[in-house]
Amino acid sequence: MKRLLKIGFWFFSILMVVCLGVGGYFWYVWSSNLPYVGEVKEYRPPETTKVFSEKGEVIGRFWVEKRTVVPLDRIPDHLIKAFIAAEDSRFFEHEGVDFKSIFRAFIKNLTAGKIEQGGSTITQQVTKSLLLKNVEKTYRRKVREAILSIQLEKMFSKAHILFLYLNQIYLGHGAYGVQAAAETYFNKDAAALTLAESALLAGLPQAPARYSPVAHFDRAKARQKYVLARMREEGYIDDDAYRKALNAPLDIRASEENTFEKAPYFTEHVRRYLLEKYGKDLLYGGGLRVYTTLDLGKQMAAQEALKKGLAELDKREGYRGPVTHLEKAAVAGFLNKADEAFNVDPPTPGQVVQALVTGVDDDAKTVTLRIGSAKGRLPLKEMKWARKPNHKTPYYAAKVNVPSSVLKKGDVVLVRLLRTGGAQMKPPKKEENNHPTKEEAQAQWDVALEQIPTVQGAILSMDPRSGSVKAMVGGRSFDKSQFNRAIQSRRQPGSAFKPIIYAAALDRGVSPVEIILDSPYISDRKPGGEAWKPRNYKKKFYGPTLLRTGLIKSRNVITVKLLNRIGVDYAIGYARKLGITSELAPDLSLALGSSGLSLMELTRAYAVFANGGVLVTPIFVKKVLDRDGHVVEENQPHGEPVISPETAFVLTDLMEAVIREGTGWRIKALKRPVAGKTGTTNDLRDAWFMGYVPGLVTGVWVGYDEPKEMGKGETGSRAASPIWLYYMSEALDGTPVLDFQVPKGVVFAKVDAQNGLLAGPHSKKSVFQSFKQGTAPEKHSPEPSAPKAGQFSQFDMDSY
Secondary structure, three states: HHHHHHHHHHHHHHHHHHHHHHHHHHHHHHHHHHOOOHHHHHHOOOOOOOEEEEOOOOOEOOOOOOOOOOHHOOOOOOHHHHHHHHHHOOOOOOOOOOOHHHHHHHHHHHHHHHHHOOOOHHHHHHHHHHHOOOOOOHHHHHHHHHHHHHHHHHHOOOOHHHHHHHHEOOOOEEEHHHHHHHHHHOOOHHHHHHHHHHHHHHHHOOOOOOOOOOOOHHHHHHHHHHHHHHHHHHHHHHHHHHHHHHHOOOOOOOOOOOOOOOHHHHHHHHHHHHHHHHHHHHHEEEEEEEEEEEOOHHHHHHHHHHHHHHHHHHHHOOOOOEEOOOOHHHHHHHHEEEEEEEHHHHOOOOOOEEEEEEEEOOOOOOOEEEOOOOOOEHHHHHHHOOOOOOOOHHHHHHOOOOOHHHOOOOOEEEEEEEEEEEEEEEOOOOOOOOOOOOOHOOOOEEEEEEOOOOOOEEEEEEOOOEEEEEEEEEOOOOOOOOOOOOOOEEEEOOHHHHHHHHHHHHHOOOOOOEEEEEOOOOOOOOOOOOOOOOOOOOOOOEEEHHHHHHOOOOOOOHHHHHHHHHHHHHHHHHHHOOOOOOOOOOHHHHHHOOOOOOOOHEEEEEEHHHHHOOEEEEHHHHHHHEEOOOEEOOOOOOOOOOOHHHHHHHHHHHHHHHHHHOOOOHHHHHHHOEEEEEEOOOOOOOOEEEEEEEEEEEEEEEOOOOOOOOOOOOOHHHHHHHHHHHHHHHHHOOOOOOOOOOOEEEEEEEEOOOOOOOOOOOOOOEEEEEEOOOOOOOOOOOOOOOOOOOHHHHHHHOOO
């Protein structure tokens, strides 16, 4: 017996040595080359770069990992407890590894024959995310994870580990950390999360895609219920808080992309600037805080103004036909798809949707439609505009008289929903999420015929004193085209370039009331080329004309003669002083805006006139902070006097007259002092309106991307100035009405509107005109008689 016990003892001892040796060997192999846990002391993960408006609203985010690192004291206590209850209820008791959980998981995995459950603590999840790159579920990795977790707990406090976890954990839809998740799902700061919202987020780490509240709301709610129950079990909340949180409404919203829908063209321009200056890594992972000059209210007004103005212009261009035409066999499928879409997102007034024409009644002057399962009624008055495109005939000369001339049964068309059930319905406010009931949505709708515009446009608005760009819209739809027509496009400005020629002439001593003969002009014939014969817009000549009238009425021939007098080279040099950098034609066609410019360039040039002769550098980015709050860039306003304040004011006065007496007459509706100029190219391919009030200068361009003629009469006055007016009416709403400040070297005189002399008793019409001191007329207008040769400039007599 003793011998048997002795043999057993030695066998057991040898077995223990072997086991310890093998275990020690595997422990050594599996734990060798472990990362240094001290690496997480300086936690610097990729962090989202945020772009802000001038008032601090977020207008853009750029990321590789969508994350905003926040300190633990900015995370609400109930959010922390929700994660602890759901993920690691013994977090404050264990030392990095919860052996009870590991044993429980080991038994389950052994029973299943594969690794199904990890039993990981919060500390282990931090270790796995920050220190171990291999995510494969193996026992070797679990051993390494356990060793590192124990080391992590010895080196750092529980609070620091929670800080790492809550900022590092992936929570779906591109969001890393609780702050990014709060912004992604609820559009709010993590500090503002409710208990219900916190519990929803705490249910995501196990399977963010499976429990996504966006894609699988029912699963997310079930998971939220589990988290709340765990919080109640752990004593974090009572029964009443549990019930209230479980029944609390959840306003879920999510955006997975680096979107910047509030001001897309502006934010994209800022993104390009940051990428060029700071590089890809810092832009998308550096956590920069970028403060811009954008006024979000003005930006929204600009986007709406452009959208409205282009839609009006597009309708004047005529109706291009239905989206498609369906044969009878395809009708049922189309209606079923539309009905399914409306069940998910019931239509609201103002929405533009597709509809199927089911009947056309010329006698009743009505078209009947189906909008999913709802009915629609399109009266003739809401489709009067839908004439066939004809650019040779003014839009008002051809109207639709019968519906059948436009639509037929089976056409799929775009319609704007007006009202339902015979009563006007107000669209929901932007901050509200209420929709009509299904019964309301399926009632009969009154609708208006619509189409997607093909014409394009751009708006740029800036403070002429500081150069701060307040609003910029580079096209009709950023989703359809990211090409920024405010900055990247070069188009002929037409008559909008004329103020630069007139300003140059004023600085050459030409008087605003000098008489120029509006008569045929033939330029010098170039070798092998034809002589150029400029014409006025209405193809008429007006004889002796005051210089001011030439600008007010936008007379082409007068401007060409003026340029010929001051010299093309001088005018080009003058344009350069005003910030024009594009190539300029070195011939007399420059007077009519033949050289392509960007809207930014021209707006900046007009800002010189609005700013008393000072050229400012446009500013989009005011300040950039790094992730630690240190200023890495700050842009202060920079201005340089380039023309005299007197010249700037006299030209401003002339352009005020453009609004009062000339082609900018529509802008009088603003009912405040405005200086501005229309611009139209001879072939009606480009329409502009450039204008300013004290403190704000704005430019508008309208045209097709592939240059082609717009409809007859679509000048800067008709096509562009209404957009400018829509925008400025909103942008200036509630602001004081200000006059342009008169510099010391300017005087005013009442002059005869026909001959430019001081107004006298025989003057039929007189106007107040500003002059540089010493250049105002001194003689009074005589009794009317035949004009004398001395009244005309010599260069006019030479041009006969």
